[in-house]
Amino acid sequence: MDRESARNWFTHTSDLVTEHIDEPEGRVRLFYLSTMADAKVVYSELIPKLREICLEESEIAVIAQHLGVSSSNRVFDDGEAIERLLSGHIVIQVEESSYGLAFPSDGTVGRNIQAPEIETVVLGPQIAFVEELNVNICIIRKYMSTPRLFHERLSVGKTIPMNVSMLYLSGTADEENVNTVRQRINDLELDTSLDSTILAQHIADNEKSLFPTLQQTERPDRAIHGLRQGQIAILVEGSPFALLGPTTLLQFFQSPDDYYLRWSLATFNRLMRTFAMILSLILTPIYVAALTYHYEMVPADLLLSLAQSRSRVPFPPLWEALLMELIIELLREAGARLPTKVGQTIGIVGGIVIGQAIVQAGFTSNILIIIVALGALSSFIAPSYMIGSTIRVVRFPMIFLAGVLGALGIVVGFSFLASHLLRQTSLGRPYMYPIYPVRFSDWKDGFIRAPLSSLSERLKFFNPKRISRFDRDRAKEKKDIDE
Template sequence: MFFKKKKFTKEKAEKQAKNENLIPTSRELMSAEFKKRLQHSADILENEVGNSGITLFSIGNLIDKTMLHRDIIEPIISQSFDSIQVIMEHLSVGEIRKTDHMDTVVQSVLDGSVVIYLEGNLFVLLAHIPARLGRALSFALNESQVVGPQVAFTESLMINLGLIRNYIKDSNLSVENLVVGSRSNKSVAIVSLNGIASQQMVGIVRKRIQNLKIDAILDSSQLAQLIEDNSLTIFPQLALTERPDRICDWLLKGKLAIIVDGSSLVIGSPQSFVEFFQTLEDSNVNWQIGSFLRLLRVSALFLSVFFTAIYVACLTFHYEVIPQTLLITLTESRARVPFPPIIEAFLLEFVIELLREAGARLPTKVGQTMGIVGGIVIGTAAVQAGFTSNILIIIIALAALGSFVTPSYTMGNVIRILRFPLIILAGFWGFYGIMYGFCFLLIHLLRQSSLGSPFLAPFYPPRFEDWKDSLIRLPFSVTYKRPDQTRPEDEYKYDYKKAKDHN
């Protein structure tokens, strides 16, 4: 008897909650409930349309006023209706649907819809006419290239999807919409190419996004940190780009694109370590030039990370590896410097990072002037005051240039930070410390993955076929296979035998 009573009480509560979520049949009750759920915000609009008996509810800042008057108000202002279905037949709005739940009404209004309410009806219409909030298409500011398209993504999800479809006009292009954030309710789109992308990988990304229990996502960079394999590592495992042509290139290789509404950066996954040093421009120039540029970037990586540490190790422990003529110059340069090499290096590295951060935070024109003038003035004054040597300034400048060569901003920040622990190791243990640091980084990278794919692919595990488009880029005639890292369903881009036939 007790269990039956408890069950009855639960069913009654569920029924009452359901009734409270239904659309009120009275206009006054509908207005009160709508405003209550939106906290009586000042930007709520409630308009009665002539003598039609129809009331429109919306948030004024989120709807297109031109479409509201042209496509909704004008067709119904001089008519009378007795049902919601008849109203729907008179409207030419692209996206319109019925609902009888207040929760759906509130969420649709926050997404840019207008509620069309006819008193006495159990259903309302939701006409989606969002205002186009965002900037126009522009050049890519952070990923510039000389050869290739120049357009960049914007903060609009629909515009970004349109840019991708403009490059890949394929019916197999799949777009799956999800909502993330209990308060932000951000629209997130997973883009892939059916028949190429691994469905297992699509399922992994979908599950990770759906399992997020968070109140808000404001940018795609935040989402990338939340769904990557290891959030504790300093290395990024998912790439961010503002270039639609680069995203399309990844999609054609079997990768996935994740677009967050309101963000101008799109996530590409999975990624390998070496891909952070590649650009699409490498494919737009001759393969010899593209290979040279990639090798130059990887060389700049080692120069930026290890050059200052090698200087500290040589001057602290290993004078014998320095040629005698250069040793004399070094001795004369450091004759007035009162600090040991490790303190000297840390001092200059700290100054460089201060100048870089100041230049990034100041307005563009002022920031450029600050970086150039500040570097010259502080560098010259530091040498004349005896705080550092001329040779270390050259080394620090080359190391800073090496970090700027990296196409990825997130990986460039990693390179900036890695220098400091290596300088400490070199100052205490010399070359042995540098080797300990290098081995630690190598082992750490070997343990990382991106959506389950090895982060050091194609070198570990060795996939020799993918070496053709990694540190170097061989001609298109031999790079006819998609990378194994993405586990593509269709392994081949084209029939290489037919591609070689020019007749």
């Protein structure tokens, strides 16, 4: 690549820098983007070495030998040179040479590794993924020091290509799952900025479904646990979230913290999350259905309190409930978009002030505020942000059906929901596993979390090549030091 071709490619780019090393001959040229390459490496290390080398010899092979540049960093055409420049490399070109050299130098600014912000950690490593793809792969390799961890680099997009990495544990991950992910990524034709959340929508089995079929996590320990189970991890350059697949609905209610706790506490937490999600779906619809069509379901003492509470409310229970749910969602969205400290204040103070004002104005009853608040809190218990948002959206049609058809509407809503979930797949695998198809042997790490010594086999859902993780009998042996 000469100076003219470089300027043609970067016509409107002012950060392209060209340096002539062997003045006045000018046979050895150096190209780099000042916004991508590290200036200290260029002017403190590379240029002084090049000038010293060029005093004796200016052949490209000699320069590569003295700089310690491997053959993999050779550049043979303009397209490859442009790609290296955009990734932060320094391209060295010698006139009349058949190839050039790409010297690594990354001067881009990245975020330091911090604790997870969305998936908070109670117990376990206080570390989260960042926007640097190589750093994220390094984090995973640090905790999985095995040559069986395979890493494939893929490229998505033709106009603006983005780097995507696929990781899986060879000998454990199913080849069919690996081929499915590889094919879906290679078949993509995108011309937009890519993030793992966008990629998940494109390669999902059913992108029109409200329910996510690929796990998104910022926690390396969750990704590593998935890799050990036989899942496939997908990392995208510029995204601090990894994708895991295939996955089941139950896994969205599980947290890596479950494995750091005693099995009894972990089981209680999982059952509580499942109960909270069901409660979030049916609590407000039951209120609407009972007050609209089924007064006989409410005990007499409670019915009297409900009548007194709603005596000033001019709206029917359906519109009253929809109004309160909408206000809760507005407060939640406002709190998420505002700065952290202000958002917390708006969420707490706004909820109290608006709730009290609405009751005093007669727009709603005290009991409905309690019910809506319980439903909202229940949806926030989900460890996954995506599944929590899905539950909050599904709640609205459930409330509408309850207001129109009563208890029959709730039954119809759950029937449609169950039918939809049973038809969903994740990379071709059943989404409702182990509920459907029924596999009681995998329930020990589903609704509950059995003792670790009992989890000697991987979930059959992933179709792993190696079912056994360790010897169960030996894991249960307790030996004293003198035995």
